[in-house]
């Protein structure tokens with residue numbers, strides 16, 4: 001196992017130990033709150049919480065961003081559900097394309113194939129976390145092309161896409177975008193990141209035929225890329241042929 005994966009698992013073990021006592025759980029909840037206050041993801045999430053609809057994260061890996069979203073939702077909008085979606089075994093191996101390769105980072109497909117594969121323990125850990133803090137959260141395990149269509153009746157106010165490769169981005173957008181409520185936000189963690197060229201291409205391809213385009217958000221704690229779905233415009237009322245002038249007072 002790679003050293004970085006070992007380190008991540010050790011950290012998660014330490015977290016599980018912390019959460020075994022009431023004092024530890026309170027301490028971790030406080031830490032998460034402090035992290036929320038410095039997160040552009042949470043800053044954008046906040047802008048969607050007055051809208052109807054749930055929240056979905058596509059690309060969870062070890063749950064770092066999931067726990068931040070969960071912390072904020074539980075405090076500010078506890079009736080909204082949080083769907084945490086991932087294969088928990090990395091990318092769909094046959095869907096990594098040459099447009100996902102980058103000469104400076106992932107030059108070879110086999111390097112990408114191995115990424116994020118060490119997460120089989122995460123669904124259980126996340127469910128324990130949801131239970132401990134009464135988060136209205138659901139772990140959705142499997143490849144997006146199989147799992148997301150099952151959520152087709154849901155409405156979302158916020159979609160967080162963090163799944164790196166071209167095909168995965170398009171799966172998320174093709175399946176979920178219609179379910180985003182007017183005014184809702186999609187945040188893209190990998191847009192404009194040279195490391196993952198397929199992410200920007202997928203987002204640009206998807207929005208090429210739509211009026212809305214990715215915008216950067218310079219929050220207090222960093223930059224994020226997102227799209228806001230336009231509010232549906234009501235049809236303009238027909239202009240009456242004759243509008244009586246208001247009589248002006250003398």
Ligand SMILES: C[S@@+](CC[C@H](N)C(=O)[O-])C[C@H]1O[C@@H](n2cnc3c(N)ncnc32)[C@H](O)[C@@H]1O
Nearest residue numbers: 059060061064065087090116143144162163168
């Ligand atoms: C960069 S990681 C997510 C990191 C996480 N959001 C965080 O901030 O801690 C990308 C994740 O996307 C998942 N993923 C990518 N494509 C997928 C697909 N088509 N179906 C399911 N999971 C996918 C991978 O398994 C990986 O765990």
